[in-house]
Amino acid sequence: MKRALLAVALALMLVVAGCNTTDQGGDSTTVEPTGEPTDEMTTAQTTAEQTETGTTTSGGEDEEDDEREEQEEPCEYRSEEGDLVQVQGACLGFDANQVYLNVMEMAGVELDTGPSVRSLSPEQTNPYTFDQFGFSNESFQAVMGIAPNGTPDVYVAGYASPQTGPDGSVEVDVVMRYIDADGGEGRPQGPEEAEITLAHEYLHAIQFYEGSQDRLAANLTSEGVNLGDVETSLVEGSAVYFESEYQEQYMDRDAASRNVSAWANSSPFSMYQLGPYVMGERYTKFRVNSTSEFQTLYDNPPISMEQIMHNHMPDEERPRNLTVERGQDSVWNHYDTSTRGELFLRSSLRAGVSGPRAAAGAEGWGADRAMTFRNQSYSSAGNYKYGYAWTLRFDNASEQDEFRGIFGDWLESRGPLTDGVYRMDEDHTYRMVEISDETVVVLAGHERFTTQTVATGNASHVTVTMTDADQTSSVQSDDDDDEERLVTAQSGAVRATV
Known part of the structure; x- marks a missing residue:
């Protein structure tokens, strides 16, 4: 059958009617x-x-x-x-x-x-x-x-x-x-x-x-x-x-x-x-x-x-280097990693802030990698619970700082800060970890994932590890001679645990 568009990797985009994968007909x-x-x-x-x-x-x-x-x-x-x-x-x-x-x-x-x-x-x-x-x-x-x-x-x-x-x-x-x-x-x-x-x-x-x-x-x-x-x-x-x-x-x-x-x-x-x-x-x-x-x-x-x-030619504003990996001791199953892109970032921000602020927060996008995890241990019915680790690298420190300020308002729109995470309900909790002056990791999903996940690394390489203990008090960075960055709920400016 005629090959149509590549299957779009971004999840669940609405109002679609037909298969668009390789080796299938596409509408x-x-x-x-x-x-x-x-x-x-x-x-x-x-x-x-x-x-x-x-x-x-x-x-x-x-x-x-x-x-x-x-x-x-x-x-x-x-x-x-x-x-x-x-x-x-x-x-x-x-x-x-x-x-x-x-x-x-x-x-x-x-x-x-x-x-x-x-x-x-x-x-x-x-x-x-x-x-x-x-x-x-x-x-x-x-x-x-x-x-x-x-x-x-x-x-x-x-x-x-x-x-x-x-x-x-x-x-x-x-x-x-x-x-x-x-x-x-x-x-x-x-x-x-x-x-x-x-x-x-x-x-x-x-x-x-x-x-x-x-x-x-x-x-x-x-x-x-x-x-x-x-x-x-x-x-x-x-x-x-x-x-x-x-x-x-x-x-x-x-x-x-x-x-x-x-x-x-x-x-x-x-x-x-x-x-x-x-x-x-x-x-x-x-x-x-x-x-x-x-x-x-x-x-x-x-x-x-x-x-x-932003109307750039293919050789302009190329994505920044970024790799992410799952830590060896992770207790959640990792089954997908993908790049979401600036449109996804801007649309996400729009859920909590105005259109102009969503555009400003996304504009410094340099690269991203979203990792999807799931675990059956936290459901009495044996259903999967999901966690997401979204690593975002920005073009420079100024762009990352602007994003953090805007994303802080987005987090507050999700729900109250409780036990180190912003919480809508058990399956919709949020926390941000600052890895370097250019890179952050947004943790989202089930509360056991967001509260027990460790994110470490530097601007271009990040490791995400799920543990079985609370991790909302600190995170280790490879930058600045491995200086530890505190990410307590009380720390200012949406720096990490939020």
């Missing part, structure tokens, strides 16, 4: 904020994400595929014989085949094939649930505050799915959701919103036909970090760029770029979900001069979300 899905669409933030595509435990969300609209009678009301825009695009379902309210021809012209390609399009009315559309998102309150993402508060504030408006035949040919199916030819208010997509969504999905179809995503994946350097987010940002950023330019070229509207300010002050959940689209579009515009050049970006891609978020 590109369309995500929108809830409420009435706006010019600033209309549709946004995202790819299926790999959950923290290594499984993937699946299926997209399986329920909608099960023997559902298609809505075939009278419509002057039905497909004609010979069209590259064949449409069935609810009336889109515009010529879907012409939109495809327009997007091909924008991309500078000539294809003799096109996707099939199935459009679903609001009544035919099944809303997503947390189970489909693969969301877990025990994930590192949720523990760090990147979680919806009640009803999710984004939803899936459409998606594109490729299939590769035995002869290597590629077929692409596009599903459009919440289609209402009369417009409507709130979630339903009227003709203008749907046309913008479809232009976005058609760019994904062209990527599938052209092998663009494979091309990008082949050029992602092994020296990069959080490459799943990087790849999503480039693939989706291109599509958002197209939807913006499409409005100006073919809809007699201003090119409506995503509103960076609105994104920067959105909820942590929206920030994390829409970050690759908002920042990816801006980065695409930074790197290319026209829509026909979109694939040139894939030949020399960036290597980190930091570069994308």
